[in-house]
Structures are given as structure tokens and as C-alpha cells.
Amino acid sequence: MAPATPTTPTTPTTPTAPAEPGGPILTITDLTRSYGRGERARAALRGVSLTVAAGEWVAVVGPSGCGKSTLLHLVGGLDTPDVGSVRIGGEEISALTPTKRALLRRRRVGFVFQSYNLVPHLDVSGNVELGLRVAGVGRRAARARAAEVLDDFGLADLARALPATLSGGQQQRVAIARAVAGRPDLVLADEPTGALDTAASRRVVELLRAEHGRGQTLVMVTHDYAVAAEADRVVFLRDGRIVDERRPGGRRAATGGEAAGDAGMATAVGAGASLVVVVDDDDEDASTARPSGDGPGNDLNDLLGLGSW
């Protein structure tokens, strides 16, 4: 399918059909993923099902090793399940070839990582433009849209700065700008405040809240209860299963599973976490995948490596 060229700089479009109006943006069904073989096999996810509505903000919490990152990687098409399916905007992603999955991911999903994953030799504007270019937006439109988003995010003065000269909080704001600039169906954030101090975390949460206010659908992994409490719904994972869902404020979500209880919530939220930086290095086709039309060239794919975001 040919990528659409935006008609104006401020409205980057995706080449895929939009999600059905009023329907879920994300439908996860019976996701199961194990690592290792034989006696060493370990189930990271055991039959997880979850539906996320358009515009919803869902936080996923749980103790270290419970499967949060695995879930995010499967949702974002960075990994494939053993069993189950992931549908984004009505498109089944797990059945796609690695190349098609990578292309769909770039058009439909924005990623935010704990360690920002900015391209070090591109300036702030270049990083945001790159996110748009790999989604199929033309060069001039990407530049104009990047300027607009950086302005919205209070980062216009830093447009020519290299990531290494920025604070962690500034880098994460750039990473969020990159993730949302193309108005993807879904933004996935893996511990977006995990490396930040309280003040910087607060600013990042403010940005996420603003994006949520604009209707952006967000799925976020976090260990910070104050951050999770910003979401519409908090999903508790334990041992690869959803054990509870709550609306912040104590209300049980309609689709809640087995109760975790308040002690479970505290345990889930308080446990320490480590970031898994995602590089789908078995996905070699993705490194040479090239959208047609006005999309980016292989130089961008060289910069991107094998799809680290």
C-alpha cells in the first residue's frame, strides 16, 4: 500500500485506514509467550487479553519479571507471540511478515523508552523528523510538523541541539515529541519516567496528560504509582497474567480479573524495574524495508539500525 503524502505540513497522515470509529484501538487476545526450550522454557506471558479503547490511557504495573516489557513488545510488533493475537486499529499484526510488521509499527505506533533512544548524531528536530519520515511523511512536511510539535512541547529553542547536550528530562520530552508527532494510533511507553528525577518526571507526565487530552491512546508500563494513577485504567500483571484492573481512585475496572488487593497493588507498583532496550535484531528485513513514494530512503534505515524504536 502506498504511503499517503500529507496535503498540509500540519496533518501527517498514515497510509493505513483509520480504526473503526468508536471501536477499540487495541485488541489483545490470549497472548502467550515463552522463552527458552524444554526444561528451561519459561512463560513470560500466559494468555493475556486486553482491549484498549480509542483515547484511553492504560498503565501496566507489576513486579519485575512479570511480563510487562514482553507485553509491550508484542503489542508494538517488536516480538511475536507463541499463541494469541494483537490487533491495532483493526489490523492483525502478529500474522505479518517481519518487514510488514516493521512498516506497520512505524505508521501506527509511537514508542517511548526509559532511556529515550534518541539518535545521538541528529539534533532535536532531526530526531522528530526522523520519526515522521520513517512513517512515510515527506521531508518538508516532516520538518514543518517537527517544528510545530517542538513548539507545542516548549522545545523550539532546543531544535538544533544534539541529544547529549540535553538533560534527561529534555531528552524524554523530545522522545515523546517524536512518538506523538505523526499522531499514531497508539503510543507505547516503557517506564517513561524511570530514569528521571521528580521534577522531570512531573513534566513528562504533564506532556503525557496533554497528549491524552488531545485524544492520543497511550499504553504505559511504569513502577511509579503516582504516574500510574494518572491513567484511566491500571492493569496489574503478575507471573504473566492480568490479576486485576482498577480505575485510579480505587474503582475496579469493568474487565477486572482476579483481585490483587491493596497489598498486591503496593507490591506490584513498588518493585524495582530494569529497562529492556528493544532491538529486534532477528528482523533483518526491517533494516532494508523502505516505504515507497515520498518515504525515507535507506539512509534513514541505516541510521535506525534494526528497529530500536
Ligand SMILES: Nc1ncnc2c1ncn2[C@@H]1O[C@H](COP(=O)(O)OP(=O)(O)OP(=O)(O)O)[C@@H](O)[C@H]1O
Ligand atoms: N529475550 C528473552 N529471553 C529470555 N527470557 C526473557 C527474554 N525476555 C524476557 N524474558 C523473561 O521473561 C520474563 C518476563 O520478562 P519481562 O522483561 O517482560 O518482565 P518485566 O515485567 O518487564 O520486568 P522488569 O520490570 O524487570 O522490566 C522474565 O522472566 C524474563 O527473564
